[in-house]
Amino acid sequence: MSDKFDVIIVGAGPAGSAAALTLARAGLSVVVFERGAFPGAKNMFGGVLYTPILNKLIPKFWEEAPIERHIVKRRFSLLSSKSEAAFEFRCEDYNEKPPFNQSFSALRARFDPWFSKKAEEAGAMVIPETVVDDLIVKNGRVCGVKARREGGEVLADVVIAADGVNSFLAKKAGLRKDFSRAVLAVAAKEVISLPREVIEDRFSLEGQEGMAMEFFGDSVAGMVGGGFIYTNQETLSVGIACSIKSFIDKKVAPNDLLDRFKAHPSIKRLIKKGETLEYSGHMIPEGGFERVPQVYTDGLLLVGDAAHLVNASFYHEGTNLAMASGLYAAEAIIEAKEKDDFSAQTLKRYQKKLNNSFVMKDLKKYRAVEKWSHENLKFFEEYPGIALEMLKDYFSISEVPKETIQKEAYRKVRTHISPIQAFLELNKFRKTFF
Amino acid sequence: MKIAVCIKQVPATESKIKPSSDGKEIDRTGLSYVVNPYDEFGVEEALRIKERLESSVTVVTMGTERAEEALRTCLALGADQAIHIKDDLLRGGDAYGVALVLTTALMKEHYDIIFFGKQAVDDDSGAVGIHVAELMGLPHVAVINKLDLKPEEGRALASRQIEGATEMVNIKLPAVFTCQKGLNEPRYASLPGIMKAKQKPLTTLTLADLGVDKDAVGAKGAKLVVDCIKAPRVRSTGNIIDKNPSESVEELVRLLRDEAKVL
Numbered sequence: 135m136s137d138k139f140d141v142i143i144v145g146a147g148p149a150g151s152a153a154a155l156t157l158a159r160a161g162l163s164v165v166v167f168e169r170g171a172f173p174g175a176k177n178m179f180g181g182v183l184y185t186p187i188l189n190k191l192i193p194k195f196w197e198e199a200p201i202e203r204h205i206v207k208r209r210f211s212l213l214s215s216k217s218e219a220a221f222e223f224r225c226e227d228y229n230e231k232p233p234f235n236q237s238f239s240a241l242r243a244r245f246d247p248w249f250s251k252k253a254e255e256a257g258a259m260v261i262p263e264t265v266v267d268d269l270i271v272k273n274g275r276v277c278g279v280k281a282r283r284e285g286g287e288v289l290a291d292v293v294i295a296a297d298g299v300n301s302f303l304a305k306k307a308g309l310r311k312d313f314s315r316a317v318l319a320v321a322a323k324e325v326i327s328l329p330r331e332v333i334e335d336r337f338s339l340e341g342q343e344g345m346a347m348e349f350f351g352d353s354v355a356g357m358v359g360g361g362f363i364y365t366n367q368e369t370l371s372v373g374i375a376c377s378i379k380s381f382i383d384k385k386v387a388p389n390d391l392l393d394r395f396k397a398h399p400s401i402k403r404l405i406k407k408g409e410t411l412e413y414s415g416h417m418i419p420e421g422g423f424e425r426v427p428q429v430y431t432d433g434l435l436l437v438g439d440a441a442h443l444v445n446a447s448f449y450h451e452g453t454n455l456a457m458a459s460g461l462y463a464a465e466a467i468i469e470a471k472e473k474d475d476f477s478a479q480t481l482k483r484y485q486k487k488l489n490n491s492f493v494m495k496d497l498k499k500y501r502a503v504e505k506w507s508h509e510n511l512k513f514f515e516e517y518p519g520i521a522l523e524m525l526k527d528y529f530s531i532s533e534v535p536k537e538t539i540q541k542e543a544y545r546k547v548r549t550h551i552s553p554i555q556a557f558l559e560l561n562k563f564r565k566t567f568f
Numbered sequence: 569m570k571i572a573v574c575i576k577q578v579p580a581t582e583s584k585i586k587p588s589s590d591g592k593e594i595d596r597t598g599l600s601y602v603v604n605p606y607d608e609f610g611v612e613e614a615l616r617i618k619e620r621l622e623s624s625v626t627v628v629t630m631g632t633e634r635a636e637e638a639l640r641t642c643l644a645l646g647a648d649q650a651i652h653i654k655d656d657l658l659r660g661g662d663a664y665g666v667a668l669v670l671t672t673a674l675m676k677e678h679y680d681i682i683f684f685g686k687q688a689v690d691d692d693s694g695a696v697g698i699h700v701a702e703l704m705g706l707p708h709v710a711v712i713n714k715l716d717l718k719p720e721e722g723r724a725l726a727s728r729q730i731e732g733a734t735e736m737v738n739i740k741l742p743a744v745f746t747c748q749k750g751l752n753e754p755r756y757a758s759l760p761g762i763m764k765a766k767q768k769p770l771t772t773l774t775l776a777d778l779g780v781d782k783d784a785v786g787a788k789g790a791k792l793v794v795d796c797i798k799a800p801r802v803r804s805t806g807n808i809i810d811k812n813p814s815e816s817v818e819e820l821v822r823l824l825r826d827e828a829k830v831l
């Protein structure tokens with residue numbers, strides 16, 4: 135065994151494993167360090183795994199990957215303390231044949247080890263239970279890492295920081311400062327077990343069909359963020375995710391918010407009689423385009439959450455951006471290896487690939503979301519309640535003539551917001567999200 | 569010295585264990601696994617001997633596919649090679665069957681010392697090591713917390729804690745020892761150790777490879793059959809009497825008298 139590797143990857147999440155797989159297939163020597171007892175041991179997401187890149191890396195992955203259900207239905211709903219208004223979309227085209235709509239519910243503790251194993255089978259060396267504490271820098275170039283173990287200094291031509299949202303390595307390399315509270319969301323989630331027939335009945339699903347639900351408004355006490363339920367085979371992923379700033383402003387703890395979410399009448403009936411199997415918390419980098427740092431320097435590349443690559447908007451896409459960035463970083467390194475030049479100048483190819491792909495294009499499209507969210511708190515705090523109150527008045531049956539009811543309903547709305555203001559704000563919303 | 573250490577992969581000690589739906593086994597969903605902590609003392613002792621005397625250390629396990637991880641862990645610590653006995657026919661066996669299989673594998677080489685943990689923390693039967701000694705016709709000392717080798721005499725002095733005293737046993741090698749806490753402080757794997765472990769030889773053997781009669785082991789050969797596994801009764805949580813002080817006292821007395829029946 136040589137004591138120097140072509141590439142060291144820190145973190146065996148989707149970003150790190152995609153990079154490891156690609157590099158190992160190209161014949162480069164790769165070592166992956168993962169702090170968890172096994173890859174995925176402590177990782178969590180909502181979640182829906184979006185798979186266009188996975189399908190490129192491992193065609194027909196669905197035949198063997200530990201995925202749960204394919205998503206055929208998405209639902210967005212607005213809650214007040216007693217009412218719910220929802221928009222649901224289901225499409226039979228999403229139900230035809232694999233890879234369906236490239237969206238699958240999944241549990242990371244099962245998916246990540248499988249994906250990492252693929253990299254290992256391709257020739258990467260994966261070393262779990264090993265924390266990387268530092269970078270080794272010589273003459274201004276990153277040339278290795280220090281792992282928290284005896285004899286833990288390992289050298290390589292390039293290091294990939296795939297160490298997730300808190301990327302200590304990105305900070306060490308001076309590529310990233312700590313993110314501000316406004317751009318990070320904190321999530322708390324429970325995996326709740328229910329018999330599969332109950333899940334299928336309750337969510338009106340058949341076979342392997344799955345559903346993604348997101349909730350806003352009172353479900354999360356009017357905070358900037360939302361609640362979610364995703365159906366797995368025999369469990370539900372139930373959680374909330376809101377900006378750290380709102381947790382601080384509202385002085386609420388994530389686990390209390392999750393309890394409140396689960397107690398809402400609309401949620402309670404969906405999780406009734408379920409048994410909580412596990413509880414977890416995690417952060418999400420939601421700052422979008424503006425916060426993506428420079429992703430390369432001499433001897434180091436940032437991928438996935440470490441590079442802040444999450445499309446928050448309506449999609450909550452992170453895993454496929456992570457895999458895409460891992461793939462592009464690996465491609466750039468393979469090119470660099472051919473030239474035997476691992477300077478920033480050559481590794482810059484990675485940034486180019488990222489910019490030309492859906493990753494940066496999508497982030498650019500939704501660049502205003504984070505700012506909009508914090509400047510339009512009414513959309514989280516106030517408007518859901520007003521809208522639901524109006525709907526309630528509208529559908530309430532009594533002897534009062536409908537015309538009177540409706541006029542009164544509109545009058546009530548106007549005491550909160552003028553038509554012109556409503557028009558302007560909705561227009562801004564549309565521009566930000568669509 | 570040629571040293572063998574027999575190890576078992578067991579659910580991590582912090583795991584929440586519950587019986588499987590048929591009540592014959594434990595429910596293995598979501599469990600993570602470790603090397604049986606008592607076996608780690610055996611591995612460590614073997615490695616310390618190797619540091620002093622020219623030795624080779626072989627780790628042996630009988631277990632499912634997953635048990636390979638446990639062997640790799642021991643190789644990362646410094647063991648030289650590993651033997652993994654793996655066969656579906658071994659399912660449902662008892663301690664005797666395991667001992668029979670291990671004995672066959674251990675007889676293929678000559679070992680001066682064979683270590684076991686004093687018991688595996690999952691089934692706690694503590695029988696396999698001693699069965700093996702018996703089947704191999706070797707002397708053994710169980711539950712040792714100190715071992716002094718006298719290689720030039722071909723003997724060893726093993727200490728074990730007995731009620732109120734330490735018993736020292738002078739034993740002729742080759743011999744079998746089962747290890748107790750206190751024997752040593754197991755090390756952590758170094759990074760080069762972990763990396764090298766991936767390339768160290770690991771031999772996989774089936775019953776056919778060993779030439780063991782399949783009817784003598786596994787569920788068929790078992791002399792002991794687990795009838796059922798039951799979860800311990802859940803202790804009810806305490807009651808909080810939340811009234812003003814004088815009412816609380818009255819209520820407490822009533823509960824002690826009528827419900828707990830201790831007054």
Ligand SMILES: Cc1cc2nc3c(=O)[nH]c(=O)nc-3n(C[C@H](O)[C@H](O)[C@H](O)COP(=O)(O)OP(=O)(O)OC[C@H]3O[C@@H](n4cnc5c(N)ncnc54)[C@H](O)[C@@H]3O)c2cc1C
Nearest residue numbers: 145147148149169179180181182266298321438439452453
């Ligand atoms: C509540 C929640 C819901 C989400 N929902 C979705 C969703 O529905 N769909 C979606 O696509 N995305 C979702 N995401 C985002 C998605 O999870 C992330 O974008 C994605 O996991 C990023 O992958 P990664 O490989 O960059 O980082 P991670 O998955 O975070 O992996 C980083 C790895 O690095 C390891 N590590 C960190 N530091 C060190 C160190 N110093 N040494 C060694 N190892 C280290 C960690 O243990 C971990 O395994 C969600 C996220 C959250 C928190």
